[in-house]
Amino acid sequence: MTDKTPAPRIPLTPHTPHTPLTVLGAGAMGTALVRAWLAAGHPVTVWNRTPARAEALAAEGATVARTAAEAVSANRLVIVCLLDDASVGAALDGVDLTGRDLVNLTTGTPADGRTRAAWATARGARFLDGGIMAVPPMIGDTDSGGYVFYSGSSALFTEHRDTLAVPAGTRYVGEDPGFAALHDVALLSAMTGMFAGVSHAFALIRREDIAPGDFAPLLASWLTAMAPAVHLTAEQLERGDYSHGVVSNLAMQVAGNATLLRTAEEQGVSTELLTPYMGLMERWLAEGHGEEDGTGVVELLDVGRGGAGA
Template sequence: MTPHTAEKTSVTLLGLGAMGTALARTWLAAGHSLTVWNRTPVRAAALTAEGARAADSAAEAVAANTLIVVCLLDDSSVEEVLSGTGLAGKDLVNLTTSTPAQARARAEWARERGARYLDGGIMAVPPMIGVPEAGGYVFYSGSPELFERHQETLGVPAGTAYVGKDAGFAALHDVALLSAMYGMFAGAAHAFALIRKENIDPVSLAPLLVDWLVAMTPAVHQTADQLRSGDYTKGVVSDLAMQVAGTQTFLSTAEQQGVSPELLSPYFELMRRRLDEGSGEEGLTGVVDLLVR
């Protein structure tokens, strides 16, 4: 090491599934000293050949470094693996998919054991890790001091986005975005089902579908602005009354094409309920309030 070379943070990584292995390789490639552990030891073999040190137990791995990154199956796995390890004085970064409530409880659990805590929500699939142009990133929430301390190291595998001191906010942002994704997938599935029995190539429909969805995405900003202002009529072009009146065409087309309406019907029902409350001049933002219990 030269006087001009900053020492890179050593990392312990628990969990070597597809995501964990991708994370490990990016830290190794960037020159970080890495200690790894996995319940099935054979998964560490390839990484040790690339320079990682494999620990014989989770406790040994935790003892090796201050920065501990966890990427396991679920929240119960985190507790099972970390029970009996010495967490006092450790910086625990949990990248395991969880609910906001689980993340908040895990933060308190870590604090009681003397550890500092960050929760993370990975907005990427393994092939995107270590590929900046792929656009993957990780939401982080919890200790702002801890995030600042390790941001450079955490930013090696993917971009970082700190979303608040509340440890549950990373998981909440993660699930919010993924929920929107599944809604989009549901709409695309219905669209492809409509043409499935016709002489229409789905490959020819795909670019039309993508372009249309992209053209509609600015509506997300309008919804956010209306929710903030409380004025659900602001900027509305196609009001709720008109849109509800048109839903029968979608349902009838599905029936004629032999396609189940089960992906569309719940949303249409919410639109009708909002209209019944006398909100016909609004857009679709009022549906959000119907969903909040």
Template structure:
């Protein structure tokens, strides 16, 4: 059967209606896309029926309804469970489920063995950012470039898209890399609030934290340049040996304040190991060289 829909009306299927899946569904419906949905818990699908979604009786019916099938489930195991035994021949499978690079590569091979084209995705947004362009959310995509270009206009309805390569694992890799940086930042912010708890009002510390973290944003580009050149010493103002001395002050202050150090001690230990490996060579470096210590 010939698809007579325009790109703006192109139909699709969405499997998985958690908070993120529901947010995705509502943006596609609001943009006029005929949408078939399925969720293991029927009540969530029923709520979207009132907004115009077609509710499939099961995952096989949902997959059969459209060529473009988007999956947004809890984890990779859930994807395999939901699609087990379903004919994927001729389907374009876009997997927005959070997973690891290895899981994405294995799932791509799994889909292709079943006759489907595959595109992996990593959503860099919270559900409240979906459908709100000014919020800045976007989705990493990797895998089939042709598949991405075919459905790009549809995929960009909920949030912007950034294609990061033909390797199906690269969307997950980019996703987890950015999330890892975010968690590290959250850990540092948590340490700061714990240190000042009961002595400095959080509302007074908040603008100072925001300003300082913004000023330290230069480290991102600086680290990229140093990792590329492998030059960790040029232009360094405060070398690794000095940084470790300062870290001792942070640890002692935490002890004085009755605050644990489990959020920052591992990083301090990493810097110490870098210095101990060759004090003469590494003492004048910035902290970027310690990144190499993380590689196994």
């Protein structure tokens, strides 16, 4: 019979103001995290595959471990911030994780998070996955607006919430270990689409006597004004009614696309950033949804429901 007795946890007084912790990874983000915790008075043990990067933190008060195993053995709370999921597996291969609280801040996919959670649990650790919504200069700056999505063990998150909140804000999004990465990538995907539109806008004015610096505030304010539309999209999706609250219907939007394409042609600008989305709009219109908003495009993208890639 398999022994299901819970692995013993390493003693630690709950809510200790200066919880000791280990950080695996001293790249740009890992270094920023270490410095934030050190500045707040937390004893930090750090390891990096390239020792020189970790050694640079020794002068700031960090304890440098020679190996990942040594670093993990030093503290119950272990933060991992490496290049990718494969790097996490390689660094922790053969390392005893029994009784550890493993918080993985390495960028990955939802499947990576779920698989790594099962892997860690099988090795006697509690697991929390994270998605960092910040760049290194924002870490440790309480006014930067940066935060980290966390998902996985709610008990781990609750116990270490104060410590995790030192480098950046915290947002727990559920027990499913894949949810942190999913939230992270969904927001980054929206950002990518926005930057595509920004690139196209600047390309349109590039050859004219319009200073990009003068145009930028107009672009920023317009995007800011349009951003609240996401709330209507969410409401339409939840209602299952894409005609709810429509201001400019799909038929009108598709008709207007012709002007955008013609202007790009006149300005000598490629339309390759616009046409994929416009093509989806035209497909939804052709299926008889002209009086709706453009929210139906979400259905076309959903491969599992017979969408664009099905």
